[in-house]
Amino acid sequence: MPGTEPLSTSDAQGRAAPERRARGAGVGPLAVDLRIAIMRTSRRLRAEAASRSLSPGQYSVLAAIIPGSMSVGQLAEREQIQAPSMTRIVNHLQDAGLVIRCAGVDDKRRVLVQITEAGSAALAAARSKRTEWLAKRVAALSPEDRRILRQAARILQEMSSK
Amino acid sequence: MPGTEPLSTSDAQGRAAPERRARGAGVGPLAVDLRIAIMRTSRRLRAEAASRSLSPGQYSVLAAIIPGSMSVGQLAEREQIQAPSMTRIVNHLQDAGLVIRCAGVDDKRRVLVQITEAGSAALAAARSKRTEWLAKRVAALSPEDRRILRQAARILQEMSSK
DNA sequence: TATTGTTATACTCTATAACTATA
């Protein structure tokens, strides 16, 4: 391995030496570390979850409409994507028989999306598969680390839905 | 808003009612919540960081090679992507004059990638831009929440590099 | 023959812009 000695310079983004954040640092470094951690984990999750029946987007949308029917626009806003992307996802879900579209009664421009029985079943089956990799990693952590991640999930959730 | 009352059923994935995780629940729900939080945040980060000069992948790779030259294969393994994807990223970086390729001295099959001065400058400039959105959100959090995210970043980092 | 990297090709997800229908 030529030229790969860990130099631990301040420019290495702390990936080779995450412990240098131990002393409660400022907001900037935290944002950098957090961004890298999240992007890498998400890439990993995407890769691990691939070749399953439902894509991450499909899964997420399917889960969102369980409480009741949602319009395409509401789903798009909730998932922080544009309407055409949501149309595409709903198309796939509908083709697979997992959701149905129905016109709004008050406002016929709206298209309400509802989950079917097959959709609920697929979601339940996919759920365990989807989180398999992450659950395995999480299970290997200390209870303290799990507690931290549990709170972090809540914080990130709030943060990214604003 | 027809049919969007929060029912808080056990199938709603806790996105409408995250507080139900307050009582230290099992590993499965945590993995589900965490996956959703990470995927949503990553999508948001990707969207917010768009239209900058460096893509998330380019940025991450550029940062990785700062400590010294790395081979394409090493970078691919580190970033958890396949070799062709890394080749593509390195091509873009090279076209932009941010890295240079040079053949390995011991093993001429290897292609070592090194950062240029322009690359270091671009990285420094991009770094503040890249984390702008996240830093703003993080700054708005309580010190306690920041402490949690700081630890979470470390945990996720270790978790996804294994 | 095995390994490193590249090229060729295709797929997924996303976005913006233009269009249809309803209000």
Add this chain to the structure above:
DNA sequence: TATAGTTATAGAGTATAACAATA
């Protein structure tokens, strides 16, 4: 005229498979 959704098109990023060069 404004809004909800769809269609058309394009771009970024990834993967697998086939190939070239080197070990």
